[in-house]
Amino acid sequence: MTDRQENLFLVLPGLALLALAFFVPIGQMLVLAFQGPEGFTLQHFARFLGDPFYLGVLWRTVKLSALITLLCLMIGFPLAYIMAHVGPRARLWLVIMVILPLMTSVVIRTFGWMVVLSRSGLIPSTLRDFGLVGRAFSLMHTETAIVIGMVQVLLPFMTLSILGVILRMDPKLEEAARTMGCTFLQTLRTVVLPLATPGIIAGSLLVFTLSASSFVTPNLLGGPRVQVLAASIYRQVTQTLDWNFAAAQAVILFAGVLLVLIPYIRLVRRADG
């Protein structure tokens, strides 16, 4: 056996499984999206793009994903910065604080939000006690609920993306800027932010794709009336059983995600290389 054969022997089983059980299914889905009773057709796409309901779903998906990404960034950047600058012990605790929710099933985290946001839940009843909202006020089945839940689900991804870049930064750069007379905020703006940009962009793209494609949290917190694209695909597959139409929606989602993912992969590769 040569070196080459040994390496092939090691990598081929995984590669074969990936090709057959990952890339072929995705190909199959792409084919189904363009398939009608009489062969190739664009009717499923026409149906989607011609229906104001689905266009509304698409718009809501983009809008909410953008908002979720922005909020994750606004919380994730300071959090990552603090994590990078505390001592190793405190950092370990903060990392666990971020990873524990990340590794808990998304179903369970969403359940927690359902309890807190429901009509008798902690947040609405507190708001009611202060007289800020009316008796019937509930956050469940609103876009606000989806945003709150999704930011919690995706914040760890953003934080860890940015943390990776900040930890690789030379801490002397910040010290130098301070010695040269920069204030803390000036240092942040002129040294930290530019250097952290690859992590910020990579994290944002990742959070945007994940949020555009998740349906468990939006389904449970948004309910049937506040639908997003992924939730609509799930309904199509499990309830109306219109697979071609579901595949067409998945292709639209896929295309949108690729638009975002290609720069993401370039960026990550540059950061690693």
Place this chain on the structure above:
Amino acid sequence: MVKSIPTPLRIFAWVFVGVTGLFLLGPLIVVVGVSLSESRFISFPPNGLSLHWYRQVLSSDAYVAAAWLSLRVAVLVTISATLLGGAAAVAIHRRKLPGSETMGAFFLSPLVLPTIIYAIGMLMLWSTLFGPVSILTLWISHTIIAAPYVVRTTLAVLADSDPFLEEAAATMGAGRMQRLFLVVLPQCAPGLAAGAFFAFNVSFDEAVLSLFLRKPGMTTLPVQIYSQLEFSPDPSVAAVSTIMILLTVVLILVIDRIVGVQKFASS
């Protein structure tokens, strides 16, 4: 470093960390709280303290069956993902094959491609070729999304290992198999172990694939919880969830012992 940050900002930083921590961990705390409640209804803070929802869960056929299925799938996935992912990582790390870089990206692609897109493709392909889904479908598809974690942890551990050990072993007359099992395997062992625990966690907590690839009588724990949440949640859902949260805590502590959570988090 910390010294040069002005005091008001430092106070602000700790308040910020506290609030964010509450935001991140709050939902989990709420779930644990609900599970301890005496009342028949979901309420937080809990009314009274009791463990009777745990007894309820342990004597519920639906939950026990779902847990058993999830456990079987997760164990199978852990084995297959660790074998396939670990072997691939070793070959990719050596960079001897043409296109090793591309292959690495290939193996990690299930991490970036949204699972829903894969799930719908898998459902359609499987139904066309083999008919109804089975535990085999879950095993294969969970392996696809769990293997990248093993590839990643193993590559991370190998990157820090001594590249000359294998060469030294060869010079000393070790055969191919001896080198692989006596030199390379111990070198990647921490990565493989951490990856295996991640793989278990991914499969055990996975909801998206399992929601698409399900049929009556084949329900994993997350799917069972999801269905309960859609229709009639009671505190027993919280009890199951709490057990799953505790399992995650244990897994994180174990992974931290093996490679250090921080190493993984910042890579």
